[in-house]
Amino acid sequence: MNQTKSKYHHGDLRQSLIEAASRMINEEGIEGLSLRKLADRVGVSRTAPYHHFADKNALLCAIAAEGFRRWHNEAQRILSQTDLPPHTRYRQFAQGYIHYATRYPELYDLMFGRTIWKQASATEDLKAVAYPSFQHQVDITRQWQAEGLLPNSLDSLRLAQVTWGTLHGLARLVIDGIYADSSHIDEMVDTLVDLVCPPVKSLR
Amino acid sequence: MNQTKSKYHHGDLRQSLIEAASRMINEEGIEGLSLRKLADRVGVSRTAPYHHFADKNALLCAIAAEGFRRWHNEAQRILSQTDLPPHTRYRQFAQGYIHYATRYPELYDLMFGRTIWKQASATEDLKAVAYPSFQHQVDITRQWQAEGLLPNSLDSLRLAQVTWGTLHGLARLVIDGIYADSSHIDEMVDTLVDLVCPPVKSLR
DNA sequence: AGCAAATGTTGACGGTGTCAAGATATGTGC
DNA sequence: GCACATATCTTGACACCGTCAACATTTGCT
Structure with a gap:
């Protein structure tokens, strides 16, 4: 029933739309994505997507949600390297964050840009993934404090x-192509780490 | 010749457009601004603006440029308070930055958002104002280093x-309504200052 | 087999940015 | 004061866009 793809009902439009849209966004940017072009590329009519997504915003939210899931996996991978000293892990986390943002700049813009969050247009599905992700950042911070990497005297939230705002800001400067260049990411992260947790009293 | 405004040639459309557009952007957001609505509100036909701006992007750049000039004045005002200790001045600068961003969130988005900078669509006029503003940040940083507020060992750029990325990131978190609230600005800035230049060895 | 739901299609509406061509006012040189 | 170039503004048109309504087809269930 799903073997030879004749041209009946397409099979799984929803996923195809997400994938094609992700590709188009990565190529031409969010502004360059139109539902009509998307539908055309996938090979369906203009309004077919509306049977899978309430509107364009819902499609974007679905893509953003996948971005959050992917970043969460990446972050877990980095943070689970318990054999590395905290200082190194922190640096890798910071570098990983900005590299993720710069590898998928349009996706990052979607995940954290005002397109979605500004006027509370986030889907419930998106919130269900994004909010825990925000909370996760607090948990991580608390852990860094426990490890002595960040001052215990300051409020965790x-x-x-x-x-996070610092990482977010650097990421945006780079992906928005303003005043910072992607070739300087590592240097910037080094500077950041040196600035935020400089002493490493226990070692030096 | 410019006293009683009859309906001849409007007088100074260009400035009227910038002002009306700024107002509309502040009210409804950048996405909510259309040249047609704008022209309508100002009382001219749809294509009249094209005699003063090459396209919509040029209009937005002109507005952004004014935003840069205004912020520059504000920054100068803060930094010229030489009677205050550096530490306090730094805090005021940070607070001033984020307050400026949150007071005109849409303008800030225009000034630093990817709408303009992403695909190098910035007007020459804009660049002429923005680039020195970026450079100014480096000068200020160098001064902070000279004052002992920031480590001299790190590269100024x-x-x-x-x-700046840190300030930018915090500002974006707040104005994009994501994970941070404008009522926490001062606390966040305090935390930032404590984190970045904590010891104040000379005093404590 | 038959019926309901899911899925896909065409047509249409109001909105957008912007180009081309024409109209009108302004300013300048004589 | 007149003529002409220039600046400014208008209407018409085009190609897009998101999305709703109505209709067609396929699928899945009983």
């Missing part, structure tokens, strides 16, 4: 906002 | 990218 505020500290999480600042540390 | 990288340090400027990091410090």
Whole structure:
């Protein structure tokens, strides 16, 4: 029933749309994505997508949600390297974050840009993935504090906002092509780490 | 010749467009601005603006340029308070930055968002204002280093990218309504300052 | 087999940015 | 004061866009 793909009902439009849209977004940017071009490329009529997504925003939210899941996996991979000293792990986390953002700049813009979050247009599905991701950042920060990497005296939530905000800001400077260049990522991260947790009193 | 505004040639459409557009952007957001609505509100036909701006992008660049000039004035005002200790001035600068961003969120998005910078669509006029503004951040950073506020051991450019990136990131988190709330700005800035230049060895 | 639901299609509406061609006012040189 | 170039503004048109309504087809269930 799903073997030879005749031209009956296409099979799984929903996933095809997400994939094709992701590809188009990565190639031409979010602004360059139109539902009509997308439908055309997938080979269906303009309004077919509306049977799988309420509107364009819902499609974007679905793509963003997948971006969150992918980043979560990547972050877990980095943070689970318990054999590395905290200092190194922190640096790798920071580098991983910005590299992820710069490898999929349009996706990152979708995940954290105002297109979605500004006027509360996030889907429930998206929130269900994104909010825990935000909370996760606080948990990680608390752990860094416990490891002595960040000062224990500061409030964890505020500290999480600042540390994440810093990564977010650097990522945006790079992917928005403003004042920072992707070839300087590692140097910038090094500078950041040196600035935020410099002493490493226990070692040096 | 310019006293009673009859309906001849409108007088100074260009400035009227910029002002009306700024107002509309602040009210409904960048996405909500259309040249047709704008022209309608100002009382001219749809294509009249094209005699003053090459296209919509040029209009947005002109508005952004004014945003840069205004922020530059604000920054100068803060930094010229030489009677305050560096530490306090730094805090005020950071607070001023984020407050400026949150007071005109749509303008800030325009100034630093990818709408303009992503695919190098910035006007020459804009660049002429924006680039010196970026450079200014480096100068300020160098001064902070000279004052002992930031470590002298780090490269000024990288340090400027990091410090500005941090402010930029926090500002974006707040104005994009994601994970941070405008009522926490001061606390976040305090946390940031404590984190970045904590010891104040000379005093404590 | 038959019926309901899922899925896909064409047609249409109002909105957008912008180009081309024409109209009108302004300013300048004589 | 007149003529002409220039700046400015208008209407018409085109190609897009997102999305709704109505209709057609396929699928799955009983």
